[in-house]
Amino acid sequence: MQNVIDFIKANRGRYENELIEFLKIPSVSAQSARKSDCLRAARFLESQFQSMGFDVSLRPTGGNPVVLARWHHAPGKPTVLIYGHYDVQPEDPIDEWNSPPFDPQIRDGNLYARGATDDKGQSFAHVKAVEALLAETGALPLNVTFLIEGEEEIHSANLPHFIHENKEELAADFGVVSDSSQYGPGVPAITYALRGIVGEEIRVDGPDRDLHSGVFGGAVQNPCNALARIIASFHDGEGRVAIPGFYDDVLDLEAWEREAFAALPSDEEDLKKSLGVPELAGEPGYTPLERRWARPTLDVNGLFGGYQGEGSKTIIPAWAGAKITMRLVPNQDPATIHRLFEEHLRRVTPPSVKVTLKKGGGGNGPVLVPRDARFMKEAVRALELGFGAKPVFVREGGSIPIVLNFSQELGIDVLLIGFGLPDDNLHSPNEKFNLADFNRAIQTSAWLLHLCGE
């Protein structure tokens, strides 16, 4: 293995240049105008796998293709399914980027670009690890299947069907997903729980056109005011979600978890400062870490109505809208939460407006990975070897939609090994990936495959 690790260190510059090429492709899955860019990103990966001798194909779905790449020449050895995604979040607000989101630039040892960490950089680390193993040893220590999709940022709408239809081909002994992060610099982590998500979009319609707010103001419900009132009704005055039944199925944190979280290095002042907020906020009775990892939320992601241009326009707008996501924790069920949301919405809608609920991007359930899952010990050791520090066990506030699906359809546990950092600005302007961590990630992946193949 020393040769493999030396190879990975020696090729650091080339790996970075290849990642830069990958990041230049604006594969934003939420925007239909960039469908061809998504295809380009898939093709980029396809040619990577081709040159390594993988059996690779772009597999059609109802949306962007899945890159499926297999190297199954280790009979008697276990099979790993490595998942990643080549699509990225939209880049706006574009003005707030210090360098263009799709023109990757290196500053202070970090690579800045949309998708740098989420998830091009992290998934590419596994690609480069198998490349190094093949280059130095001529083979892989176990059977490897890569499944890299192009719709994670739009809730993987087509992937569950694809997995269901290709169960045999995807059969594996365990899964690996690197779409989370370290706990902090020098504190690698294995994630054992993920929050789920439900997306909603509300539209409030009032008058059939914008009205003069002087002529009609007072006699007509203003859709912006009505929407604000509806949104306000989603929380109580202290920060709890106020939708009746919302917390009914929430699994309480166990005592050991609260203790373990409390033992983690965590500084509320630092968090405040790093986010630039005057105060933290949230549900009473829980620490900020508990709120982010193990408590459900309701956030407005977008709000719109009426005149947004320069100066003023004295109207009662015809309509207003909001995009909303709720983060779910074990054992909340997306369908149940959607129903409760809808029932609440009907209850609080005044008769003077019409409210339409268009289910946004669908939803997916939360995840809990057992601490004794297969190869968990090897993952711990690989991170220790790759990063030079024992990993901690953490939860994660975000969703990786497909993890639940892997366990349900393929019967495997998934090891969630994150290589990014909490301040990598994923989904924000100035997304980045630390390039030293990128190289450590490649080493970690090589160690993991090696240890699991022993």
Next chain:
Amino acid sequence: MQNVIDFIKANRGRYENELIEFLKIPSVSAQSARKSDCLRAARFLESQFQSMGFDVSLRPTGGNPVVLARWHHAPGKPTVLIYGHYDVQPEDPIDEWNSPPFDPQIRDGNLYARGATDDKGQSFAHVKAVEALLAETGALPLNVTFLIEGEEEIHSANLPHFIHENKEELAADFGVVSDSSQYGPGVPAITYALRGIVGEEIRVDGPDRDLHSGVFGGAVQNPCNALARIIASFHDGEGRVAIPGFYDDVLDLEAWEREAFAALPSDEEDLKKSLGVPELAGEPGYTPLERRWARPTLDVNGLFGGYQGEGSKTIIPAWAGAKITMRLVPNQDPATIHRLFEEHLRRVTPPSVKVTLKKGGGGNGPVLVPRDARFMKEAVRALELGFGAKPVFVREGGSIPIVLNFSQELGIDVLLIGFGLPDDNLHSPNEKFNLADFNRAIQTSAWLLHLCGE
């Protein structure tokens, strides 16, 4: 006068073509990119007055110029100050126009264009009336000053200063403003009260960048949610404005007013239908007409924050904002209301966000014109002759910022004579002006000048 009226009827086609030319100019004062269009609109009027032999000039202000045109060759006769504005509201939402807002088109006897009624069409009627009087009689029956400004839709920010500086030149015995409307088709009206207005713009800042709603959701205040909560706090659950002190100075409607309003033809079902709303709404204890004419309001004119594009973006937005106007009634004071608004805002802002209040377009007070104002009787008679029906006395929910200023600075009462119709879609897509009313308006103006000069 019969010759004058015949002339007005005979020239109907030409008047309409000239108005169409005027309406083609997109003189949107709220948008700085259209400053030159505002100047073009002013120049259009200047050349109209030049060709009639008026002493006319474009007078500079801190913003768009004032068109000041005087014909003062009737010694011993009273002087009328006729006010109008050549600027118009922004045209968006542009998609909802059935024909382009600045390419005027005639359908079913109506002329459709931004500014058709507010206020190019209505003020142009007075211009054409003096033209007809001069053409048929060689002189005007009284001294006439036109003051046509270019910033009414942005709250006439520079006009008060202009009036103050040019008091002598603007001296008059009474004012005439046509920037309101008839009560309904065939029911001409004189307006004796106007609501005032105060504009505000709120910005709520949370984290210093958009955050991943999974990673940070629950521990950070969401600016969109916070803004919604703030906006919801502006009203109680029944539709009253809930800002403490907001109603303290409101002059109650007198018994005769409530009776007179109740006697007007008014149909709530028709109003609902014409506005396309499922139900009317508003302050308990008042009829829809009373709410629109004589009760103060608070309306969100624009609402914005986070991701508004296609699909979803799972963020906690860095900030959110709202444009708000409050309509005031006698005797509310704009400065007091602004202060109460600000105090309320400070009280309801949670410590987890920063709220900035940027005073939008300033404000102006409400107006009450005495029923026995000078030349009120002549105005009643002129409308009767021009429209063939006795006018009713009404209030108006909108603001004409400068009317209060005329009475305070020049010591004159202003006759508010509206030629438009309530469904003319002013400030909305598909603004229109009935062309038969346009001609009746020119006749009415000629009659008014004639009667006041007798």
